[in-house]
Amino acid sequence: MRAMTLDAYGLNPQLTERPTPLPGPREVLVRVRATSVNPIDWKQASGKARPILSAKFPGFIPGYDLAGEVEAVGSGVTSFVKGQRVHTRLSGTAGGASAELVLAKLDVLRPMPEKMDFAQAAGLPLAGMTALQGLRDACKLPMSGATQRVLVIGASGGVGHLAVQIARSTGAHVVGVCSGKNGALVKRIGAHEVIDYTKPEPYQGQAPFDVIFDCVGSAPGDCLKLLSAHGRFSSCLPGPGVFAHAALNLVRAKKVLPVLLSANAADLGVLDGLFEKGALGVVVDSRFPLAELGAAWARSASGRAAGKIIVDV
Ligand SMILES: NC(=O)c1ccc[n+]([C@@H]2O[C@H](COP(=O)([O-])OP(=O)(O)OC[C@H]3O[C@@H](n4cnc5c(N)ncnc54)[C@H](OP(=O)(O)O)[C@@H]3O)[C@@H](O)[C@H]2O)c1
Known part of the structure; x- marks a missing residue:
């Protein structure tokens, strides 16, 4: 599978070929359709967020928000099935969203509301x-x-x-x-x-x-x-x-x-509920293909985005 990766701190991630991850217990493998940029992505990748938030090299895959379809589930997963549309803010501080296939933990994963598209679903979580x-x-x-x-x-x-x-x-x-x-x-x-x-x-x-x-x-x-x-x-x-x-x-x-975000599926569910009631929607500032993640970061770093920057995978 392809992913955007960095081998050292910097703002120029490259498209590389990576092994497909296998879901472990209580994990879901997601085929990603969209991710969204949050300032923490480029702050972590550039080294600006060190020492609070470092990145692990080589092969660091940045990003936290994603929406896509379930590709496979690990043992103990009964609440998600292959093909189901899901979204999440990945847990932890290791990034990982800027890839075609990503492992998500059960406690942060939610089914997407029926009428939500992948861009909105990727823009909402974090x-x-x-x-x-x-x-x-x-x-x-x-x-x-x-x-x-x-x-x-x-x-x-x-x-x-x-x-x-x-x-x-x-x-x-x-x-x-x-x-x-x-x-x-x-x-x-x-x-x-x-x-x-x-x-x-x-x-x-x-x-x-x-x-x-x-x-x-x-x-x-x-x-x-x-x-x-x-x-x-x-x-x-x-x-x-x-x-x-x-x-x-x-x-x-x-x-x-x-405020220090604590990602969890229950709160994502509250947001999904507001979307379903018509009380909440994601405004899309701009969209970039995965290979242009660096340009998406530059737009975010400009400080001028109105709404969310979406990266289509
Ligand atoms: N603590 C946490 O857990 C957590 C979680 C998420 C985000 N954050 C941080 O929160 C900050 C905001 O994140 P974000 O995703 O919302 O950033 P963002 O989308 O990049 O924010 C850009 C927006 O800020 C506006 N803006 C800039 N200066 C302004 C000012 N002085 N007064 C009013 N509006 C101003 C800009 O409007 P104009 O173009 O009109 O200026 C633009 O629309 C980031 O620093 C991020 O790292 C922290």
């Missing part, structure tokens, strides 16, 4: 679970009947555009922060209001917010000023400031929390 866990677990946003005022910073990005839709589905009042060119998109996917971060004093007259979910690495000090008295700020790009503020949480009414 970014969607990060948004869900940030809003529901870190920010304690109730999944229905929410009355909170929610600010999503980076509302047009891979994580942010899903956060806008998840927050909207709870009943919350959603305000999305994006540049002017993405304002219409962010409104179309469900934001009640948009704030253009390129304008001077963008937050004047907008506070307070009960929940702030940040996808761009905003300074916690700035966000704390925008929070209501018992509000919660959570960042999926936490710097040292977020961890320092988080350590003081016990003595503060306002909470600051980092």
Whole structure:
């Protein structure tokens, strides 16, 4: 089978021939139809994420999100059958998604909703679970009947555009922060209001917010000023400031929390359920063939993607 591989840290993966993996106990071999790019892919491949996230060479296969069809199942697997359409964020930190055939563990694999296509199914897992866990677990946003005022910073990005839709589905009042060119998109996917971060004093007259979910690495000090008295700020790009503020949480009414994704099939199921209800969809920024994974990474590294970058396999 073919896979995109790297033999050393860098941003130029090559198409190579690799042995077909065999599924072990509680594993499923998936014939991949699409993967999606997440910034962690190129941060890990380039070495930028070291030492938190290293890569194993030679033959490192990058990527975490995938959608495809079951090719074979290992022992103890009764819930998936050959040909079934599935999607996942691969577990662990070893990557592996940028290949024609990939082993997935049972605890992170889900059947795809019937009406979901492979691009949407590949775009949803990592970014969607990060948004869900940030809003529901870190920010304690109730999944229905929410009355909170929610600010999503980076509302047009891979994580942010899903956060806008998840927050909207709870009943919350959603305000999305994006540049002017993405304002219409962010409104179309469900934001009640948009704030253009390129304008001077963008937050004047907008506070307070009960929940702030940040996808761009905003300074916690700035966000704390925008929070209501018992509000919660959570960042999926936490710097040292977020961890320092988080350590003081016990003595503060306002909470600051980092989000570190924990992939699991149950949360992917929550996202699939929102899709089936028509409350959630993946916006596709661009599509690349597998052999052009490096170009897909360059698009992601530009920081300008609106929605998800899909790689067709
Ligand atoms: N902690 C975790 O477990 C976890 C999980 C997933 C992702 N992450 C991290 O979270 C970050 C976001 O991921 P992503 O996939 O959403 O990235 P992304 O899709 O590459 O984000 C790009 C988007 O960010 C917008 N943006 C850039 N600067 C902005 C600003 N100052 N204010 C508002 N919007 C801005 C861009 O819009 P414009 O073109 O209009 O600027 C663009 O639409 C990444 O750093 C990623 O590594 C962490």
